[in-house]
Amino acid sequence: MRAVFPSYRRALRAQFSRKMLLLSVAPLLMSVVLWGVALTFGAQPLVDTVQAIFTEHGWFASGSSWMRSMGLGMVQTLVVPLVALLLLLPLMICTSLLFMGLAAMPAIGRHVGTHAYPELEKKHGGSLLGSVLVNLSAVVVFIVLWLVTLPLYFFAPLALLVHALLWGALTARVMSYDALADYASADELRILRQRHRRALLLIGTISGAAGALPGMAWIGGALISVVLFPVLALLSLWLYLVIFIFTGLWFQYYCLHALAALRVENPDVVFMRK
Numbered sequence: 001m002r003a004v005f006p007s008y009r010r011a012l013r014a015q016f017s018r019k020m021l022l023l024s025v026a027p028l029l030m031s032v033v034l035w036g037v038a039l040t041f042g043a044q045p046l047v048d049t050v051q052a053i054f055t056e057h058g059w060f061a062s063g064s065s066w067m068r069s070m071g072l073g074m075v076q077t078l079v080v081p082l083v084a085l086l087l088l089l090p091l092m093i094c095t096s097l098l099f100m101g102l103a104a105m106p107a108i109g110r111h112v113g114t115h116a117y118p119e120l121e122k123k124h125g126g127s128l129l130g131s132v133l134v135n136l137s138a139v140v141v142f143i144v145l146w147l148v149t150l151p152l153y154f155f156a157p158l159a160l161l162v163h164a165l166l167w168g169a170l171t172a173r174v175m176s177y178d179a180l181a182d183y184a185s186a187d188e189l190r191i192l193r194q195r196h197r198r199a200l201l202l203i204g205t206i207s208g209a210a211g212a213l214p215g216m217a218w219i220g221g222a223l224i225s226v227v228l229f230p231v232l233a234l235l236s237l238w239l240y241l242v243i244f245i246f247t248g249l250w251f252q253y254y255c256l257h258a259l260a261a262l263r264v265e266n267p268d269v270v271f272m273r274k
Helices: 006-015 018-022 027-056 059-069 072-105 105-116 127-149 150-154 156-180 187-195 197-224 226-265
Strands: none
Touching: 006 018, 006 105, 006 127, 006 197, 006 226, 018 105, 018 226, 027 072, 027 226, 059 197, 072 105, 072 127, 072 150, 072 156, 072 226, 105 156, 105 226, 127 150, 156 187, 156 197, 156 226, 187 197, 187 226, 197 226
16 A cells, blocks of 8 residues: 555656657547547437436426425426436446557556566566456446446535546456556466555545546536537546546556565565466
């Protein structure tokens, strides 16, 4: 745990280098193409589907009196677009994370490894297939839990906490694997992810708290003005990617430090899979 915040400072310094900022361009372009097409053809059908579900189950009638009693009568007209946006948000986060993993994490690994740990031997315990499987399994769990916790958005502070914890679990699982895939052996990778589980979750959760802000700004601004929706969506995607890159740097510095310490601790040990 002592290496968490020194790794944070190193990641923060690296984040604002021109090379790291440029890393967000490729995944941003991939996200813009994907979501530009998806929103062009799917936004209105999604809103219509949510509207039909609310009407079919009588949720407008049952919720209107409660909202009026809370002084939130005007919010009723915004419920359907808000729910539609909240359904889209986890998908946008997950696709941004996937594109970032494919386009940026290898470069982050090379940057940190070359500049901070040039003597650290690469043992290639991970693989591209392993990364894809870890990403997909984590994303499925994340989306399911996100949908289950949607009602918490009526209580914004609690929703922010839940969002941060979900993001923390997602990024801890995905980015710890990607950060160690080239450098650790398969057994070192398994040992480090188990031994440093709490620290990895802490890094992910702190990053997750920052990651909640673009989505909240996007949803709030889009509800105020539909005209701003495309601009805010694009800005939010870029901010997500910048935060993901910082998070990737933080995980990379922490994980390589932990790997170097493990090898100093056990220089001659061959780890056997249990």
